[in-house]
Amino acid sequence: MILALANARKEKKRPAAILESDGQPLMRILHVISTLNPAAGGPTESVRVLLSYGPIGYTGEVVTLDDPKAPYLKEIPFPVHALGPFRTTYGFNTKLLPWLIQNRERFDGVVVNGLWQYCGIAAWRALSGNTPYVVFTHGMLDPYFKRAFPLKHIKKWLYWMPFEHRVLRDAYRVLFTSKAEKRLAEQSFRLHPWNPYVVPYGASGPTGDPEAQKEAFFKHCPQVRDKRYLVFLGRIHRKKGCDMLIDAFAKVAASDPELDLVMAGPDSQQWAAKLQQTTVRAGIAHRVHWPGMVTGDAKWGAFFGSEAFILPSHQENFGIAVAEALGCGKPVLLADKVNIAEDIAEDNAGLMELDTPDGTLRLLERWIAMTPEEKQAMAERAYRCFHSRYDMRENAKAIIKLFENATVPTPRLRS
Structure with missing residues (x-):
């Protein structure tokens, strides 16, 4: 038993699942996000932009908690698995965890977008020790929120201790968009033994007249x-x-x-x-x-x-x-x-x-x-x-490179 646990804790290299397209290997990457509604702000736009760059080396899909009938999903040019709707800010959904477990082997890597919602805990439960995942914090660990909303910060502490810090701890990497964001993130909560990584970030430039x-x-x-x-x-x-x-x-x-x-x-x-x-x-x-x-x-x-x-x-x-x-x-x-x-x-x-x-x-x-x-x-x-x-194209390339070299650490024993 002891030997088995010791072997289980070793990092294992995950072989890349290759998808051929015109003779070129493509990685398959899944984005997990609560909503793709443009009104929700920057994270939704970043996912939309990142998944517009398939020709540079990967193909992407999204699983979201949106209502499948939501009008803003109709013209999205990449596969979206809408499992909602959800009716609370936490976004609990009974379909998400089974879907991730059933589909995790199809992907070379998973990007979890944002914190403080059920998407993160579901991804942690389904992917830890199985499929490499990274967490894009999107500024949600900035100490500004600690100062501006102290009561909410106390509520987040109650969630941080048993759940959220483990989502970050067991991630292959925790992604930040600048050195400043990475540094500030460590000021919000204790228990931050994550593997940080600063990726180039940006936007898609304008096209058209x-x-x-x-x-x-x-x-x-x-x-x-x-x-x-x-x-x-x-x-x-x-x-x-x-x-x-x-x-x-x-x-x-x-x-x-x-x-x-x-x-x-x-x-x-x-x-x-x-x-x-x-x-x-x-x-x-x-x-x-x-x-x-x-x-x-x-x-x-x-x-x-x-x-x-x-x-x-x-x-x-x-x-x-x-x-x-x-x-x-x-x-x-x-x-x-x-x-x-x-x-x-x-x-x-x-x-x-x-x-x-x-x-x-x-x-x-x-x-x-x-x-x-x-x-x-x-x-x-x-x-x-x-x-x-x-230029967001560099961000997409950085994420591909991360998953090309990804290992899957077996998660620590959970109570």
């Missing part, structure tokens, strides 16, 4: 046609610093009366109405526009039509919209709590200030003070910055 894409956006937001504007594109959420941005814009509006502000994104917290009241009191309601969530060509058009992208967020492990703006050749105005802000400022492809009201005000003041020539030069550097740092 920029002029047609701008026209698609102007149909959503006709008020800014033929106008200069800055664009915020993301969730209308307190974490994103939207209130600071509105207040700061009100203070600088008179210094550049031709500049407007677009606040594009879903309003899950029902906060936009209160922010709009602020613009009315400040007398700038006609210069701040709320087109809601924009996707596809309209999203790219929002970037292409803007002068710059702005994100004064209190916490952002990466920010896919930041990379997308750079890919459109647009400078980015960022708070220092966006983890890639320092690298972008180093490339002089954008501006960085503190995630405070004064810092947000300085972002706008500095941008307004720049000459047209300086703005154009920064736009050119933004485009180069995207291609040198944030």
Whole structure:
């Protein structure tokens, strides 16, 4: 018995399951994520982008807890196994664990996207000691949440001790998008004996006709046609610093009366109405526009039509919209709590200030003070910055390389 346990603890090399395509071997990788709803934010977009790169060496599938009838699943070009719907934020689902056990041998590796949901514990139970899996934390271990939501942090501790830290402990790798995110993750909880790995991250660059894409956006937001504007594109959420941005814009509006502000994104917290009241009191309601969530060509058009992208967020492990703006050749105005802000400022492809009201005000003041020539030069550097740092194709290649060399450590004995 002792000898058997000792042998079981040894790492074993998992032979790659090869799928032939035009004579070239392809790896088969599964992504596990609770939802592919675009309104859920960055992780869903990253999965969609990663799985658009099959020709570079792998083929991918997704298992999700979405309702199979969800409209946003209809035109996805890769296989999606929708086992939902789920009705709680935790996302417990009786179908997921059996599905993973039944299908795990089909895949060379599995990417678990996000924390604090049943997807992680189901993957741990099904895959540990069998199929190599990595966990993409997507910024969910940032100590910002510990400070901003102390009661929620206590609840997470109750889940962390028996479950979540084991999901990370037994993963082949725990993936972070920057050295800053990796360092910050260790400040949230004790018990972090995971195997960290920093992968290049980014977004898919724009394709299509920029002029047609701008026209698609102007149909959503006709008020800014033929106008200069800055664009915020993301969730209308307190974490994103939207209130600071509105207040700061009100203070600088008179210094550049031709500049407007677009606040594009879903309003899950029902906060936009209160922010709009602020613009009315400040007398700038006609210069701040709320087109809601924009996707596809309209999203790219929002970037292409803007002068710059702005994100004064209190916490952002990466920010896919930041990379997308750079890919459109647009400078980015960022708070220092966006983890890639320092690298972008180093490339002089954008501006960085503190995630405070004064810092947000300085972002706008500095941008307004720049000459047209300086703005154009920064736009050119933004485009180069995207291609040198944030093309998501490099992220896909990194994940493939990880699984090519993956071993499967047998999990520790569980109670």
